[in-house]
Amino acid sequence: MSDNLEISRRRLLGTVGAAGATGLALGAAGGAAGHAVLGDGDGGGPALATVGSARVPFRGAHQAGIVQPAQARGHLVAFDLAPGAGRKEAVALMRRWSAAAEPLMAGEPAGSADSGVAGDAGPCSLTITFGFGASFFDRTGLVARRPQQLEPLPVFSSDQLDPKRSGGDLWVQVGADDALVAFHALRTLQREAGAAARVRWQMNGFNRSPGATAHPRTARNLMGQIDGTGNPKPTDPGFDGHVFVAPGGAQPWMTGGSYAVVRRIRMLLDDWEKLRLKDQEAVIGRRKSDGAPLTGGTETTEPDLDKLGPDDRPVIPADAHARISAPEQNGGATMLRRPFSYHDGIGPDGTPDAGLLFVCWQADPRKGFVPVQRKLDRGDALSPFIRHESSALFAVPGGPADGEYVGQRLLEA
Ligand SMILES: C=CC1=C(C)c2cc3[nH]c(cc4nc(cc5[nH]c(cc1n2)c(C)c5CCC(=O)O)C(CCC(=O)O)=C4C)c(C)c3C=C
Numbered sequence: 001m002s003d004n005l006e007i008s009r010r011r012l013l014g015t016v017g018a019a020g021a022t023g024l025a026l027g028a029a030g031g032a033a034g035h036a037v038l039g040d041g042d043g044g045g046p047a048l049a050t051v052g053s054a055r056v057p058f059r060g061a062h063q064a065g066i067v068q069p070a071q072a073r074g075h076l077v078a079f080d081l082a083p084g085a086g087r088k089e090a091v092a093l094m095r096r097w098s099a100a101a102e103p104l105m106a107g108e109p110a111g112s113a114d115s116g117v118a119g120d121a122g123p124c125s126l127t128i129t130f131g132f133g134a135s136f137f138d139r140t141g142l143v144a145r146r147p148q149q150l151e152p153l154p155v156f157s158s159d160q161l162d163p164k165r166s167g168g169d170l171w172v173q174v175g176a177d178d179a180l181v182a183f184h185a186l187r188t189l190q191r192e193a194g195a196a197a198r199v200r201w202q203m204n205g206f207n208r209s210p211g212a213t214a215h216p217r218t219a220r221n222l223m224g225q226i227d228g229t230g231n232p233k234p235t236d237p238g239f240d241g242h243v244f245v246a247p248g249g250a251q252p253w254m255t256g257g258s259y260a261v262v263r264r265i266r267m268l269l270d271d272w273e274k275l276r277l278k279d280q281e282a283v284i285g286r287r288k289s290d291g292a293p294l295t296g297g298t299e300t301t302e303p304d305l306d307k308l309g310p311d312d313r314p315v316i317p318a319d320a321h322a323r324i325s326a327p328e329q330n331g332g333a334t335m336l337r338r339p340f341s342y343h344d345g346i347g348p349d350g351t352p353d354a355g356l357l358f359v360c361w362q363a364d365p366r367k368g369f370v371p372v373q374r375k376l377d378r379g380d381a382l383s384p385f386i387r388h389e390s391s392a393l394f395a396v397p398g399g400p401a402d403g404e405y406v407g408q409r410l411l412e413a
């Protein structure tokens with residue numbers, strides 16, 4: 001491998017939160033965390049370089065849709081078990097969902113009744129991830145197996161949460177680099193839910209499409225910022241410990257699993273876009289153009305939090321979002337952010353309902369999201385420009401072994 005290729009590979013590895021990474025990055029990052037992306041030479045399919053052929057395995061130590069780069073299209077859907085449905089119905093549902101998810105992620109029809117919507121497409125990096133909310137354990141009589149990590153998130157002073165779009169017994173995250181493939185997976189799973197579960201809320205998101213930019217740079221959000229730079233990398237020594245539940249915990253069925261915090265965060269774009277570029281950059285503490293810290297360098301340069309400007313004030317302001325949320329400022333609290341942007345239309349007053357479907361992954365939300373959000377809630381310069389509108393927390397079990405369905409170790413232990 002030439003030096004240049006080596007450098008670009010390392011940079012690509014740093015873009016785990018970005019859509020649009022190449023097959024090289026997908027394979028390398030996935031491999032580090034127990035996943036591989038299949039393509040070229042895999043059964044004589046199309047070339048690895050095409051978006052359609054990238055495939056993420058359904059089985060493995062961890063579920064898919066956590067360490068892979070966030071896809072161009074995402075659907076987040078919470079279901080509630082139907083009245084009267086309990087553990088038996090939940091077992092049957094997870095069996096059906098797993099039986100459908102495995103072929104779909106391989107780019108194959110989900111049984112003979114497949115609608116054919118994704119018929120001409122490859123897997124397109126489709127991932128389907130399943131999680132359980134705290135209420136699932138009450139509904140199924142499994143309270144003794146509810147992890148302490150699922151204790152309700154604290155109420156934050158800036159929360160403006162809609163209960164109808166929060167919580168849920170079950171959660172499905174669908175991501176794909178093609179909108180038809182993503183829709184097809186979502187619709188198939190919704191049909192498979194049958195009478196056992198009903199949709200509680202659904203959120204649809206997007207990211208940059210693979211190949212849209214030649215820059216191997218982290219993706220931008222709808223405020224225009226490069227978002228995801230500080231994410232832990234699968235190649236970091238402590239990555240697995242921060243993101244995945246280690247063996248030997250109080251709930252063995254969660255080994256290899258992770259906890260997903262989901263927040264629908266509206267961006268108050270009319271107010272944000274009125275700010276001058278300099279002020280927007282001060283809110284985050286990074287340059288808008290290339291994501292570099294205000295103390296200089298490139299996107300991957302460490303911010304110098306102690307550096308003072310000519311006015312003797314910190315170059316990265318005390319209330320800058322990236323300063324306040326950094327692990328070093330929060331006793332090491334670390335999470336893997338894997339968001340989708342959303343746009344749900346423009347209100348009668350011309351205000352866009354747009355923002356971030358913030359999804360973050362950690363081995364324990366009490367040591368990841370919670371302390372960081374507590375701090376942001378107290379004095380983040382970004383707060384006047386965002387609004388947390390819904391919230392949910394899910395236990396996402398490890399990936400299924402051969403012959404298993406997702407959640408079997410919880411439901412049948
Ligand atoms: C509680 C966790 C966080 C919420 C909620 C959150 C919302 C949020 N963030 C941005 C934009 C950016 N965030 C950035 C960094 C960053 N944010 C969090 C946590 C939350 N953000 C962390 C842990 C970090 C990394 C800090 C670090 O390691 O230094 C950045 C800077 C670039 C980057 O590192 O990603 C941006 C930009 C928005 C717009 C938003 C809500 C809508």
Ligand SMILES: [Fe+2]
Nearest residue numbers: 227321322325
């Ligand atoms: Fe952030």
